[in-house]
Amino acid sequence: WPLFWTFLRPQLLALSAAVVLALGAALLNVRIPVLLGQLVDVVARCARGHVATYLREVRRPALRLLAVYCLQGLLTFGYIALLARVGERVAGNMRKALFSALLRQEVAFFDATRTGQLVTRLTADIQEFKSSFKLAVSQGLRSGTQTAGCFVSLYLLSPKLTGLLLVALPALVGAGAFIGAFLRGLSRQAQEQAAAWGVSDVPAVPAGGQGHRGGRRGAGQRADGAEQLGLGIAAFQGLSNLALNGIVLGTIFVGGSLMAGDQLSPGDLMSFLVALQTVQRSLASISILMGQVVRGLSAGARVLELLRLEPLVPLQGGATIPAHSLLGHISFNHVSFSYPTRPGYPVLQDFSLTLPPCQTVAIVGPSGGGKSTVAALLERFYEPTAGTITLDGHDIAGLDPSWLRGQVIGFISQEPVLFGTTIMENIRFGKPGASDAEVYEAARLADADGFIRSFPEGYNTVVGERGTALSGGQKQRIAIARALLKDPAVLILDEATSALDAQAELAVQAALERAAAGRTVLLIAHRLSTIRGAHLIAVLARGRVAEAGTHEELLRRGGLYAELIRRQTKEGS
């Protein structure tokens, strides 16, 4: 409620106005039966007179009724329009808040949550909540006030008839509730039978032929349950129709005898019947409304639950290292890690590795060995299960993740992420405040300036959804330009050229080597041909560094690295 209140508070004035208009419209409903009754009385009185007298007499009450109808229409228009506005604003603000709450979550949250589920929260659930909210205010108010108001009119029209109604109605409502409870029991039974036999009507292993017979018996029981429920519902609907019409018939019967004794006019009886019908309709719409409100409340609860979710690794907050003392010395100390979605499956175990400042360290190893996981831990997308990772002696668990990802680490992956906007904006994403000149310089360094300027729109070329209007090599060089604009102290290259053909790879490789100069580089390589220029090569096997050294040292040792080289040369890569 307090969270929902934050969305509702700014709309309070409009909401109050809507409530006042809705109450006004509902109260007019109470007046309508009385006016109708008066009109009927006038009509009955003039029925045997001249047409001219009839028209003169009827005009005034008819116009009065018409005025009330018009006023009611106007008020209804007002409150529905206001409520639509309030509902849209509340839902819009909730959607925005939910979207930012989702963006705040750590990567592990998205591993464990299906995208479809989040889309449903953002669209269907908020929509459902909004509709129920509007309905609860408009219809709830209308039906509530109508019921109360009409009972007052009923009493004023005929206390005797109302007294009879007050005896009959509770008895009928009680009987309805009793039958409803009985039907719910039947429905639960039918559901249980369906659940028990729904997985398979014919058991998978029919021991000695019993399965088929058992299956048929199960299907038979389920059909019995459903049939009984169907019969119950049919009987309930038939009986409730009979009861409602019985009330109308009873009212006319008793009302007629009151008319005979001059205790009630025909108009009063007409008013009574109209008011009675309004009460019936209001009660019916309240019961339908309850179901809708329950659905809306659970949809709202699902949305608010996500809104209150606090990320395990907050996006912001923590220490930063001043630019002048940032060297880019990274150390993994006895790190162990399992993905939260697979806690029993260790990816890294006692993994230790040092990345000296301004040097390139390559991690190689078999596919699925955990190379990309090392990069994800360095970016704090996940937290190690044990051990620490330090940057210039500071544990990164205490550093501000936004600062770390935004200013310290540049990341170029196999599949660069481009946004469906201009090349200029895509590169500027690396440093939002960068000038045009800085963007051109970064593109030149990434060997992208030439092909960008060859496009008719130049830097204003729109790259299409996820960069579909560009080739793989072009996308990759834009990603490099973006990383260079950020000017990060640490650069992670995760198989950055593996998706490119030989020619594009050469161009991107050259750009990468220029980008790597003067930075600490973590080079993740599946194909060993991409690790030229690495100062140190670490071979990852079974979650830890199995061997480390220069290319020559490792070849001389004849271990795992030499074996990988031999295998890849044989494969022709």
Ligand SMILES: Nc1ncnc2c1ncn2[C@@H]1O[C@H](COP(=O)(O)OP(=O)(O)OP(=O)(O)O)[C@@H](O)[C@H]1O
């Ligand atoms: N989000 C995740 N949730 C659960 N398990 C994951 C997740 N990402 C990776 N893994 C598992 O962790 C292990 C290491 O994956 P990782 O991507 O780090 O390997 P890699 O060495 O980079 O592989 P490749 O060279 O094929 O890219 C794999 O067994 C993989 O199935």
